[in-house]
Amino acid sequence: MARFQRLDRLSQRLDSIFRIPGTRIRIGFDSIAGLLPVIGDAAATVPAAWIVLESRRMGLPRHKMMRQIGNVAIDGIVGSIPLLGSLFDIGFKANLRNVEILRRHLDRQP
Incomplete structure (x- = not known):
């Protein structure tokens, strides 16, 4: 469970650490990084x-991992649009979504 907790903390830092x-x-x-074109x-x-x-x-099964990859791809593609991408990141929060996919999977495990 420590591994999951590290991923959860990372996703919080990436998507929602500041109010x-x-x-x-x-x-x-x-x-914040998205404000720096391309590099961020x-x-x-x-x-x-x-x-x-x-x-x-x-x-995590392959089909759920593909959903995660899709979330990262959407975040990366739309996020690359200056300013609009940063606004999109605020609402989409791909990393929190991906950790939630993993959380639901692990909760179903015996």
Whole structure:
């Protein structure tokens, strides 16, 4: 379970570690990095890919892993659009989605 907790903490940092003052909107390092064209989005893809890889190592079935890869791809493609991509990241939160896919899978295991 320690491995899952590390992934959960990482996804929180990437997608929702900070709250925008005066709102309930949460952002993370993924959204912030997305403000740097190309480099920021590429850098944010590395930990996102690690979450997918670790999920596979933890026994996530291929079809669920494909959903995770789709989330990372959507985040990367739309995230590469200046400004719009950062706004998309705020709402989409691919890393939290991917950890939730893994959480639901692990909860169903005996």
